[in-house]
Amino acid sequence: MSVAIAAKPVTTRDLRARKGGEPIVCLTAYTAPMARLLDAEVDLLLVGDSLGMVVYGLPTTIGVTLDMMINHGAAVARAAKHACVVVDLPFGAYQESPEQAFRASARVMMETGCAAVKLEGGTEMAPTIRYLVERGIPVCAHIGLTPQAVHALGGFVSQGKTDAEAEKILADAVAVAEAGAFAVVVEGVQETLGRRITEAVAVPTIGIGASPACDGQVLVIDDVLGLFSDFKPKFVKRYAELAPAVVEAARAYAAEVKSRAFPAPEHCFGVKR
Numbered sequence: 190m191s192v193a194i195a196a197k198p199v200t201t202r203d204l205r206a207r208k209g210g211e212p213i214v215c216l217t218a219y220t221a222p223m224a225r226l227l228d229a230e231v232d233l234l235l236v237g238d239s240l241g242m243v244v245y246g247l248p249t250t251i252g253v254t255l256d257m258m259i260n261h262g263a264a265v266a267r268a269a270k271h272a273c274v275v276v277d278l279p280f281g282a283y284q285e286s287p288e289q290a291f292r293a294s295a296r297v298m299m300e301t302g303c304a305a306v307k308l309e310g311g312t313e314m315a316p317t318i319r320y321l322v323e324r325g326i327p328v329c330a331h332i333g334l335t336p337q338a339v340h341a342l343g344g345f346v347s348q349g350k351t352d353a354e355a356e357k358i359l360a361d362a363v364a365v366a367e368a369g370a371f372a373v374v375v376e377g378v379q380e381t382l383g384r385r386i387t388e389a390v391a392v393p394t395i396g397i398g399a400s401p402a403c404d405g406q407v408l409v410i411d412d413v414l415g416l417f418s419d420f421k422p423k424f425v426k427r428y429a430e431l432a433p434a435v436v437e438a439a440r441a442y443a444a445e446v447k448s449r450a451f452p453a454p455e456h457c458f459g460v461k462r
């Protein structure tokens with residue numbers, strides 16, 4: 190298998206300029222090997238706090254720490270040569286004040302080498318987004334179904350079903366875009382709302398369970414590969430089913446270890462074949 194090498198790194202400015210143009214392709218990545226495989230195929234690699242569930246087996250993203258995000262962010266940023274790397278700020282690291290958000294973002298930027306941070310929240314986070322952007326930190330916003338607010342939202346349920354809810358989410362989108370976010374992730378909303386938001390804001394929308402009209406799409410890589418099977422949201426499309434292949438390989442290895450077929454002479458040092 191060959192991995193394509195693309196030369197020019199994608200910047201947040203490039204992504205911002207894609208509004209209404211060719212859709213932005215985004216996947217999550219949490220490790221260097223996966224980032225290396227995906228790098229040339231996507232515009233944006235998101236080190237999402239979904240790693241709490243996908244990598245660490247946590248029930249939600251609430252238990253993810255800033256140190257976890259920094260460790261995985263640094264691994265992905267080291268591996269990526271082309272895609273724009275964006276790292277999530279985890280729950281509790283930015284909601285208290287713009288100053289707290291700046292300190293967390295500065296650590297993330299300095300210790301990972303990523304291009305931008307992502308944070309969840311709408312109108313209430315707009316002053317924080319403005320504060321960060323004015324101090325040189327590019328911010329991607331995340332509205333709609335915001336997983337860090339899972340307990341407040343009453344579960345992982347789609348948002349914007351009533352007119353009042355839809356108007357609130359639309360106002361959130363406008364507020365974060367006007368505050369300077371270079372893009373807005375729109376998660377788990379009614380399709381018509383995803384479309385309205387995309388028409389209403391001047392920056393790209395990146396949908397996940399939103400609308401094909403969004404300026405880009407993002408999915409969790411383990412969902413795409415069929416590796417994460419705890420649950421499958423409606424908006425997930427699996428492009429591969431790798432879990433059975435992993436189990437099959439582990440089973441074959443176990444059988445060969447037990448039968449002493451592995452290691453064979455070619456896997457041993459100083460043994461003539």
Ligand code: KIV
Binds near residue numbers: 236237374376409
């Ligand atoms: O944490 C994450 O992976 C995300 C995306 C799925 C949008 O926020």
